[in-house]
Amino acid sequence: MSFLIWPGVIAGAALAVGLALWRLGALTPPPIAAWNRVGRNHGLIDDRPLTERLGERAPFVRRFDDAANIPKLLAIAGRTESATAWFLRTTALALLAVLGGFALDLLGLATGGDLPFPLIYCVAFGALTFLVGFLLLRIAARRRQAALEAGLSSALTELAILTYNHQMSIDNALDLLARSQADGHLWELMRDEGWRRLVVVDSSRMLPFRDQAFTSVASLYEKIGHAYGVPMFVLLGSTMRRMDDKGLSPRSVLTNLARAVGAGNLAEMQVRSEQSKFRQAVPIGLMIVPLLLLIGYPAWVSLSRAF
Amino acid sequence: MASLLFSPIVFFAQIVLVLLLALVFGAVVTGRGERRARAAPLAPGAPPALLTAILEGQRARAVTLGWSLRGWLWLRAASAALGLIVGVIIGTPVVILGCAIAGVVAVPFVLGPFTDRRRLQMERALVDQARAIVDLIRTSNQTLDEALTDAGGNPLPVVRHIVEPLADTEQSIRDRLIEVDRRALSPIANRICADLLLSLDTSPEAFVVEASEVLIPQYEADLTIQERNHAIAQGSRQAGYIVAGLMTLMFVVVMHVDTFRSAYSRPLGQVILLVIAGMVMLIFWIIGRLTPSVRWVRWNLLEIKTQLERRYA
Numbered sequence: 001m002s003f004l005i006w007p008g009v010i011a012g013a014a015l016a017v018g019l020a021l022w023r024l025g026a027l028t029p030p031p032i033a034a035w036n037r038v039g040r041n042h043g044l045i046d047d048r049p050l051t052e053r054l055g056e057r058a059p060f061v062r063r064f065d066d067a068a069n070i071p072k073l074l075a076i077a078g079r080t081e082s083a084t085a086w087f088l089r090t091t092a093l094a095l096l097a098v099l100g101g102f103a104l105d106l107l108g109l110a111t112g113g114d115l116p117f118p119l120i121y122c123v124a125f126g127a128l129t130f131l132v133g134f135l136l137l138r139i140a141a142r143r144r145q146a147a148l149e150a151g152l153s154s155a156l157t158e159l160a161i162l163t164y165n166h167q168m169s170i171d172n173a174l175d176l177l178a179r180s181q182a183d184g185h186l187w188e189l190m191r192d193e194g195w196r197r198l199v200v201v202d203s204s205r206m207l208p209f210r211d212q213a214f215t216s217v218a219s220l221y222e223k224i225g226h227a228y229g230v231p232m233f234v235l236l237g238s239t240m241r242r243m244d245d246k247g248l249s250p251r252s253v254l255t256n257l258a259r260a261v262g263a264g265n266l267a268e269m270q271v272r273s274e275q276s277k278f279r280q281a282v283p284i285g286l287m288i289v290p291l292l293l294l295i296g297y298p299a300w301v302s303l304s305r306a307f
Numbered sequence: 308m309a310s311l312l313f314s315p316i317v318f319f320a321q322i323v324l325v326l327l328l329a330l331v332f333g334a335v336v337t338g339r340g341e342r343r344a345r346a347a348p349l350a351p352g353a354p355p356a357l358l359t360a361i362l363e364g365q366r367a368r369a370v371t372l373g374w375s376l377r378g379w380l381w382l383r384a385a386s387a388a389l390g391l392i393v394g395v396i397i398g399t400p401v402v403i404l405g406c407a408i409a410g411v412v413a414v415p416f417v418l419g420p421f422t423d424r425r426r427l428q429m430e431r432a433l434v435d436q437a438r439a440i441v442d443l444i445r446t447s448n449q450t451l452d453e454a455l456t457d458a459g460g461n462p463l464p465v466v467r468h469i470v471e472p473l474a475d476t477e478q479s480i481r482d483r484l485i486e487v488d489r490r491a492l493s494p495i496a497n498r499i500c501a502d503l504l505l506s507l508d509t510s511p512e513a514f515v516v517e518a519s520e521v522l523i524p525q526y527e528a529d530l531t532i533q534e535r536n537h538a539i540a541q542g543s544r545q546a547g548y549i550v551a552g553l554m555t556l557m558f559v560v561v562m563h564v565d566t567f568r569s570a571y572s573r574p575l576g577q578v579i580l581l582v583i584a585g586m587v588m589l590i591f592w593i594i595g596r597l598t599p600s601v602r603w604v605r606w607n608l609l610e611i612k613t614q615l616e617r618r619y620a
Binding site for chain 2: 099109182289290298
């Protein structure tokens with residue numbers, strides 16, 4: 001089998017170089033490259049990353065992209081660092097863990113003359129550290145999604161008040177309310193159009209206004225909801241669209257929406273309450289472990305003295 | 308000396324050290340930008356400092372019990388001192404530390420059901436007060452401003468301390484509502500004050516319709532969620548009481564036996580006690596994690612006031 005290793009390595013390296021050249025555009029024929037340049041100038045080229053484009057056709061790729069797309073997770077978590085900076089920092093921490101393992105091995109070697117554990121374990125420490133860093137990022141992203149969802153669903157009643165009698169438009173009211181929430185998550189997203197980190201406003205065929213494309217607030221909210229994984233934004237956007245299409249009054253529609261969301265929260269609370277009754281038995285059952293230890297240790301000491 | 312210098316172990320150590328230093332340098336350089344970005348304050352919703360947040364939490368408990376912050380903190384300090392004394396009487400270092408910590412956390416744990424009941428009563432009374440204000444506007448043709456002042460003069464007994472600033476006509480109505488929120492320290496009170504602040508510009512007729520259709524049903528739903536939340540918390544607390552009670556009982560029984568106590572007075576015994584304490588803390592943490600809670604959004608009333616004033620300016 002060993003005679004296959006080097007050819008395999010060479011073939012792998014060639015494949016990697018080929019892929020890199022393809023991604024850099026070196027293999028693209030000049031006419032197609034020129035057409036791409038012209039198309040990009042006119043907003044006719046889809047600039048989204050490959051995974052997102054593939055994700056439209058293959059749900060598996062989309063799910064994978066949602067879970068492992070670092071720039072997207074960083075934007076959802078509200079982190080300002082770039083994906084490269086995050087990757088380098090997490091890799092550095094992983095390397096630190098590897099080095100820590102090496103240092104422990106060195107200490108063991110210097111004192112006992114033998115390695116306390118195999119060197120390959122240090123690589124496992126590094127992989128574990130990288131995985132923990134990634135999981136922490138995912139947790140931060142989920143927490144922010146939940147905070148945005150809670151912030152917007154709590155603001156629906158107040159939106160209904162501010163838009164009552166057409167005092168204020170929905171987007172202005174949402175701006176005011178986002179500023180007024182103490183946790184600041186919603187305002188962080190709305191401030192200076194912070195949502196543009198993930199939301200691509202379609203600017204095709206609008207050459208003079210490419211930076212400020214004509215997009216309705218309703219569709220913007222829907223896009224924000226889809227991009228940041230906040231269903232409440234999608235719900236608000238579709239509600240606004242319905243109000244515009246059918247000429248409904250914001251008061252009654254937003255009031256009903258707030259009521260429906262409140263009823264949903266109540267139902268969810270009831271389900272969680274029922275679930276928690278059974279789950280509470282788990283920690284009480286776990287209590288047996290410290291109890292056994294509390295009694296077992298002195299009993300063991302007494303018995304070992306006796307015999 | 309030469310053999311030491313050229314030994315593979317020293318060479319390995321040198322590589323590890325150089326890589327370590329390079330990594331620390333890289334982490335410092337890349338971490339600086341991120342720290343700066345995080346240090347930049349968010350304009351309206353900057354999170355409070357840790358100490359301020361803790362003090363706010365303590366003040367909320369004191370307000371719910373109808374005590375002053377000073378009185379509440381004294382009670383907690385006395386409880387901690389009592390725990391310390393009990394620990395000193397028993398004797399070993401870990402027990403002294405454990406009893407002192409138990410003394411610190413015992414008061415809110417024991418008074419928890421009473422605090423929750425008081426808070427629910429207060430929140431229910433606040434919703435009733437809001438309903439009374441709507442009725443007052445509907446029946447006596449008053450403006451919202453006048454109705455709020457009237458409510459401050461004739462409050463329900465349970466919320467007298469909280470609502471009485473509404474009668475202080477020397478302040479603007481917005482400042483009075485902010486003061487009510489500051490005193491109540493409850494999510495429902497915060498929401499009621501925010502909604503009233505936003506509704507001040509509507510006509511009395513519109514406010515009555517708005518309150519009947521939107522606000523009062525919403526507060527009742529909030530109250531139901533809060534009641535459900537407290538019921539769950541009560542269930543979790545009972546689990547906590549069982550754990551704490553049984554562990555304390557067994558600890559007293561074990562420490563009552565001389566041979567057992569002498570086993571725990573050794574260094575290994577102290578370590579075992581630490582492990583047991585860690586396990587109990589883990590069980591309490593699991594109980595906390597298994598208790599579902601509602602995420603309340605807190606409104607910054609000062610910011611709402613500023614926004615509304617800016618809008619009309």
